[in-house]
Amino acid sequence: MKNIPKGFRLGTAGAGFRRxxxxxxxxxxxxxxxxxxxxxxxxxxxxxxxxxxQETLRRGPMVQGVLVNSGQANACTGEEGLRNxxxxxxxxxxxxxxxxxxxLPMSTGVIGDQLKMDLWEKAVPALVNSLGGRxxxxxxxxxxxTDAFPKFVERSVTLSGGMVRLVGMAKGAGMICxxxxxxxxxxLCDARVSVNAWQDMFRIAxxxxxxxxxxxxxxxxxxxxxxxxxGASGVDALGADAALLEETLEAVLGGLAYxxxxxxxxxxxVLHIRVIGAADVADAEKVARxxxxxxxxxTAMYGRDANWGRIVAAVGRSGAxxxxxxxxxxxxxxxxxxxxxxxxxxxxAKLAEPLKQRDLDVEIRLGTGEGEYTLLASDLSHDYVTCxxxxxx
Amino acid sequence: MKNIPKGFRLGTAGAGFRRxxxxxxxxxxxxxxxxxxxxxxxxxxxxxxxxxxQETLRRGPMVQGVLVNSGQANACTGEEGLRNxxxxxxxxxxxxxxxxxxxLPMSTGVIGDQLKMDLWEKAVPALVNSLGGRxxxxxxxxxxxTDAFPKFVERSVTLSGGMVRLVGMAKGAGMICxxxxxxxxxxLCDARVSVNAWQDMFRIAxxxxxxxxxxxxxxxxxxxxxxxxxGASGVDALGADAALLEETLEAVLGGLAYxxxxxxxxxxxVLHIRVIGAADVADAEKVARxxxxxxxxxTAMYGRDANWGRIVAAVGRSGAxxxxxxxxxxxxxxxxxxxxxxxxxxxxAKLAEPLKQRDLDVEIRLGTGEGEYTLLASDLSHDYVTCxxxxxx
Numbered sequence: 110m111k112n113i114p115k116g117f118r119l120g121t122a123g124a125g126f127r128r129x130x131x132x133x134x135x136x137x138x139x140x141x142x143x144x145x146x147x148x149x150x151x152x153x154x155x156x157x158x159x160x161x162x163q164e165t166l167r168r169g170p171m172v173q174g175v176l177v178n179s180g181q182a183n184a185c186t187g188e189e190g191l192r193n194x195x196x197x198x199x200x201x202x203x204x205x206x207x208x209x210x211x212x213l214p215m216s217t218g219v220i221g222d223q224l225k226m227d228l229w230e231k232a233v234p235a236l237v238n239s240l241g242g243r244x245x246x247x248x249x250x251x252x253x254x255t256d257a258f259p260k261f262v263e264r265s266v267t268l269s270g271g272m273v274r275l276v277g278m279a280k281g282a283g284m285i286c287x288x289x290x291x292x293x294x295x296x297l298c299d300a301r302v303s304v305n306a307w308q309d310m311f312r313i314a315x316x317x318x319x320x321x322x323x324x325x326x327x328x329x330x331x332x333x334x335x336x337x338x339x340g341a342s343g344v345d346a347l348g349a350d351a352a353l354l355e356e357t358l359e360a361v362l363g364g365l366a367y368x369x370x371x372x373x374x375x376x377x378x379v380l381h382i383r384v385i386g387a388a389d390v391a392d393a394e395k396v397a398r399x400x401x402x403x404x405x406x407x408t409a410m411y412g413r414d415a416n417w418g419r420i421v422a423a424v425g426r427s428g429a430x431x432x433x434x435x436x437x438x439x440x441x442x443x444x445x446x447x448x449x450x451x452x453x454x455x456x457x458a459k460l461a462e463p464l465k466q467r468d469l470d471v472e473i474r475l476g477t478g479e480g481e482y483t484l485l486a487s488d489l490s491h492d493y494v495t496c497x498x499x500x501x502x
Numbered sequence: 503m504k505n506i507p508k509g510f511r512l513g514t515a516g517a518g519f520r521r522x523x524x525x526x527x528x529x530x531x532x533x534x535x536x537x538x539x540x541x542x543x544x545x546x547x548x549x550x551x552x553x554x555x556q557e558t559l560r561r562g563p564m565v566q567g568v569l570v571n572s573g574q575a576n577a578c579t580g581e582e583g584l585r586n587x588x589x590x591x592x593x594x595x596x597x598x599x600x601x602x603x604x605x606l607p608m609s610t611g612v613i614g615d616q617l618k619m620d621l622w623e624k625a626v627p628a629l630v631n632s633l634g635g636r637x638x639x640x641x642x643x644x645x646x647x648t649d650a651f652p653k654f655v656e657r658s659v660t661l662s663g664g665m666v667r668l669v670g671m672a673k674g675a676g677m678i679c680x681x682x683x684x685x686x687x688x689x690l691c692d693a694r695v696s697v698n699a700w701q702d703m704f705r706i707a708x709x710x711x712x713x714x715x716x717x718x719x720x721x722x723x724x725x726x727x728x729x730x731x732x733g734a735s736g737v738d739a740l741g742a743d744a745a746l747l748e749e750t751l752e753a754v755l756g757g758l759a760y761x762x763x764x765x766x767x768x769x770x771x772v773l774h775i776r777v778i779g780a781a782d783v784a785d786a787e788k789v790a791r792x793x794x795x796x797x798x799x800x801t802a803m804y805g806r807d808a809n810w811g812r813i814v815a816a817v818g819r820s821g822a823x824x825x826x827x828x829x830x831x832x833x834x835x836x837x838x839x840x841x842x843x844x845x846x847x848x849x850x851a852k853l854a855e856p857l858k859q860r861d862l863d864v865e866i867r868l869g870t871g872e873g874e875y876t877l878l879a880s881d882l883s884h885d886y887v888t889c890x891x892x893x894x895x
Binding site (some may be wrong): 152153154184185216330411412419424425431433448449450491493 | 544545546547548577578579580613614658673721723797798801802804805807810811814815817818819824826833837842843844882884886887890891
């Protein structure tokens, strides 16, 4: 299939977990064992597929595929949920001719309900038959819940031994009641790379991208990011080539992370919150997260309001170390705050147009040290509330 | 004046800082020096009146009154802001015949602008002339910004030496652009109490009340809670009487704190989040705050949605220690989650009526230890977004 890294086949099918007439199952098979890396939710309530994927990766890093479903999260489902998850891997693995325990599961959807095993059984033959006949967009659509658009990034990069391909696919902060925003993502790569090299570059790239975005600060029971490198291109990624691959991997994950914020529930803005001059990186992150999670800042940005006061107040309660007279705040390149005071001038006129754009730069300088951190955050809109306050009465 | 503790006189006047035709200045004078206690914002950007009130209390605990204005926050105003604040204390102290440096200032309103000193000068004579002619409600109204209703609590308690009175007045999470929610409160008491006893009971009562409410998690540059006890009743509060006074003080502050949440911007609900069985109090607080600040939980409660999944997810990412199988969640007395799984049953029908009420009980049991914590939180509504996203375009 066009643009899919070599040696991977994608399949999708519709089981009808929530809505008929759409695909809600996705299967990835690697023709040869692939090196896998995974980053999982830190939530204490881990969904059954998260527990099982973590268990699989603890046994060893080589896998043969990924099985994903939308519509049912298989979270808060106890022992029965774990048994059901294993049963789905078993039936799919047998049908596809691969070791069921070499498949990594991912689920998103309603939490608390047990998997509808009868619907799984009916859909598995079609799922396996479709292998090799689906592209990244179709696969991504099968993972979607209330996402406004499919999120995938295709990249190739030429290393000294030849070209390698990467494709990243993600679902974002979509919501189906009664649950929470779940983020699922999988990246496929056909470079030949060692277990340690792949897992290291994957962990670093996730930390620099997915872990630097926020929609509403909630972490779901199901959040999962997987990376598979199968070596099918026959091209090694060593030395400078490894650095180039890492850069490309970060670009793929960065592209997906940006789309996750862009498609945050009800989001109309992507805030690029850049903190400079903090005492250290931890302080810079504290400031960025406090600003990025501030309901008052998020509503102001939604309202196109050059409200430096709310940004400054968030900086002030972040717990980071700085002298208040050293703080500077720029919004869309316009300096609004300096030396502990607002900068005089008619900023509203200057910012009217920039604040209508989707991407807004918020730059905060603390004047204390060398610590830097950038966070992408969504705004907070009427649609966010509408989307999440499902009147049942 | 009726219900005002002995020896205190209240005054108000309209200076026209933002809107003509309403009082925006308030003055409290104690005829004899009063023991003062204060709790102030922890924000690194402290408004001029906060800096000066803290400086005054560091010099000594005896004060003669409180000067408050709404419409101008005098925050982020640098040295000029400090000079202006001192000048207002000076002109009011001289006119009222008290030491200007024994007055504690409080301000709320637009941040970044310098005080309009000409309006202050014109209004001070009327302010001082009104002393003794204003009640708690009128004083509270002079502090209000966008508060929906005035918040004050009047209480008396009979100690062994006779009756003492308390009155608490507060303004809440009202918002005037471009600024942030500021909370101001002052409690007056005519009991005779030592500096240490009053400051200790005040600090404890604030920790148990004001520090256990949340609207949007933001802490303003101006937040201030003051307590003055002037002894004018001639009634001592010693031993068991001190305990009785402390209880009454906590009831007054608790009443104000409840009203602050009830009048949170756009709030339609007061969530009583009670965490029981945590490893310690710190863990219980972590859970309560993570749930109380969760946008997903707050919108669900606004939407009258018995969404245990969002509560459980917030508990799971709180960082508190527990076994997920031990967690129980009750909403309005109905058990929704137990042993790591949803409790079967038609909860929606049972909860339809309770979820229409203003006060919603969220009880979370961790089954780990003895730690408990209760937090009052508001919901997150369309009106919150409307109130805070002031379209300027």
